[in-house]
Amino acid sequence: MSRILVLVRHGQSEWNLLNLFTGWKDPDLTAQGVKEATAAGARLKALGYKYDIAYTSVLTRAQHTLRLILDQVGQPGLETIKDQALNERDYGELTGLNKDDARAKWGEEQVHIWRRSFDVPPPGGESLKNTAERTLPYFNAQILPRVLKGENVLVAAHGNSLRSIIMDLEKLTGEEIVARELNTGEPIVYELNEDGSIKSKKVLAA
Numbered sequence: 322m323s324r325i326l327v328l329v330r331h332g333q334s335e336w337n338l339l340n341l342f343t344g345w346k347d348p349d350l351t352a353q354g355v356k357e358a359t360a361a362g363a364r365l366k367a368l369g370y371k372y373d374i375a376y377t378s379v380l381t382r383a384q385h386t387l388r389l390i391l392d393q394v395g396q397p398g399l400e401t402i403k404d405q406a407l408n409e410r411d412y413g414e415l416t417g418l419n420k421d422d423a424r425a426k427w428g429e430e431q432v433h434i435w436r437r438s439f440d441v442p443p444p445g446g447e448s449l450k451n452t453a454e455r456t457l458p459y460f461n462a463q464i465l466p467r468v469l470k471g472e473n474v475l476v477a478a479h480g481n482s483l484r485s486i487i488m489d490l491e492k493l494t495g496e497e498i499v500a501r502e503l504n505t506g507e508p509i510v511y512e513l514n515e516d517g518s519i520k521s522k523k524v525l526a527a
């Protein structure tokens with residue numbers, strides 16, 4: 322029984338490339354993002370796992386990443402569940418703004434607090450803590466039980482929705498998780514024990 326859980330942030334999106342706060346907006350992958358997702362799939366294929374189910378958000382960049390990975394691992398028809406609980410954190414009024422323009426307007430420190438504090442939400446948006454309040458109930462009710470019963474599960478989602486899940490899995494503090502950067506298209510492969518603790522963890526870096 323292998324109990325594999327793969328978490329992967331989508332490949333580079335059009336708005337990542339333009340340096341815009343994205344949140345719940347729905348840009349697709351860039352050509353570079355397509356390459357990253359395809360390469361992530363090839364690295365997963367080399368591990369040789371077969372997956373029982375996949376989960377993703379309702380946003381195009383995560384779904385497209387998942388499709389490219391499933392093609393690579395030879396499971397293009399795998400059952401996939403899409404849920405907005407896995408969406409990126411909502412960036413509120415920052416959505417669509419250039420990150421450098423936002424720093425010029427509100428100051429470097431304030432923008433850093435909005436991006437990397439645990440519980441200070443940007444105006445009208447979600448903090449990482451607020452994001453965890455929707456991702457974790459979903460993860461613990463829908464995704465984790467499938468892994469614990471011995472299935473292999475792939476999750477393609479977003480920097481901050483995945484951070485909130487990683488925080489819980491790895492038992493990190495708010496301070497520790499906000500310091501963790503997730504690269505686009507870089508799968509993290511966990512093998513879990515029966516009680517949900519981590520047996521092994523591999524980061525499949527490019």
Ligand SMILES: O=C(O)[C@H](O)COP(=O)(O)O
Pocket residue numbers: 341342343344409412436479480481
């Ligand atoms: O929504 C966004 O803009 C990014 O995907 C993540 O943003 P961050 O680097 O500020 O967490």
